[in-house]
Amino acid sequence: MSGERIAVYGGTFDPPHLGHRMAVRAALAALQPDRLLVIPTGIPPHKGMEDTAPTGEQRLEMARLNFRDLPGLEVSDLELRREGRSYTADTLRELMECYPGAAFTLVIGGDMLLSFTEWREAEWILQHASLAVLARREGEHPLLEAAAADMKEKYGAEIRLLNAPVLEISSTALREALPLGQGTEYLDPQVVRYLLRHRLFGIRPNPDWLRCHALGEMKRHRLLHTLGCEYEAVRLARRWGGDEEKARITALLHDLTKGAEYEEQLKICREYGIVVDGLGKAQKKLFHAITGAKLAEVDYAADPEIVSAIRWHTTGRAGMSLLEKIMYVADYMEPGRDFPGAQEVRDLAYRDLDKALLLGLRQTMEEVLEAGGVPHRDTADAIAYYTKREGEADAE
């Protein structure tokens, strides 16, 4: 369309964060363009991060998530489709062909303005596009104004400084924070989900984020139970020398699919490639341990220890890890549990974890038998295993 006013915002978006979103909102508000094109740059993956660095396609996907719902905004793969390094002049030429007669404004950060004249074909760019500059740091304005005045005089550049809110965060800092389980507060939740699902940047699940975004749709009673488990699992981990962070994450994720109906459980199985054996089908209320473990692994980048503790939290099994025991016992006797027997397990748990576990397993078995059900094979195995261990310990 002739006469269209198009703003262009490029970047590596590695990963895209809320600072980028704020910048775009500021540009939209100040420039009121007919269209704002967000263009992820085509760059090679970061050195030394090959395993967990996103591909261009993944950066594009994340940019689409990060900038979704903004009016007039489109995320373009123009630079990713082009071979080799991305130069703004080439991009601008391509855009001028796609949108003949349009007036272009490049939205850039303050640091980019200061080095702009070193860009390839800087003068040509300034003849064919105006610049809108976002200050990234407080107090940057006088320096930027001086640089803009200089470029106007030398090249006739049209430059506008935008009063954008400042969010002191960089993708570089985020790449360092994410493997430590930090930084998610600077990211859109959908971008975090994407990072977790694709295990990018070595991201680790973060309990605060999980509490806000993974448990959001849980019914109130299950949410309270989950938080009770978290409290108890962390205390048990502290008492028995376990990993408190892992205990916390295990508890937060252990009943993720508990609310799903049988058909829904089967759907999750199909979607996540879980093979359901006859036993799984027969013991449908135990399904959520299997589907929950898979979801924790795939959607929340949980490590194998956590996945295993979720997998065995309903039945137990012979030879459980410390985290598996902690999750089983915490689930059995968290503060919200008031059925007969919970208090006995509670009394034991901080004195002898194996005894508390065995009591919980036995009481579960009795309950199933009383209800006329068939105890699960894994529970029976666990009881046999821990009864034998208890006998050996007593004999010593």
Ligand SMILES: [Fe+2]
């Ligand atoms: Fe459960």
Ligand SMILES: [Fe+2]
């Ligand atoms: Fe539970």
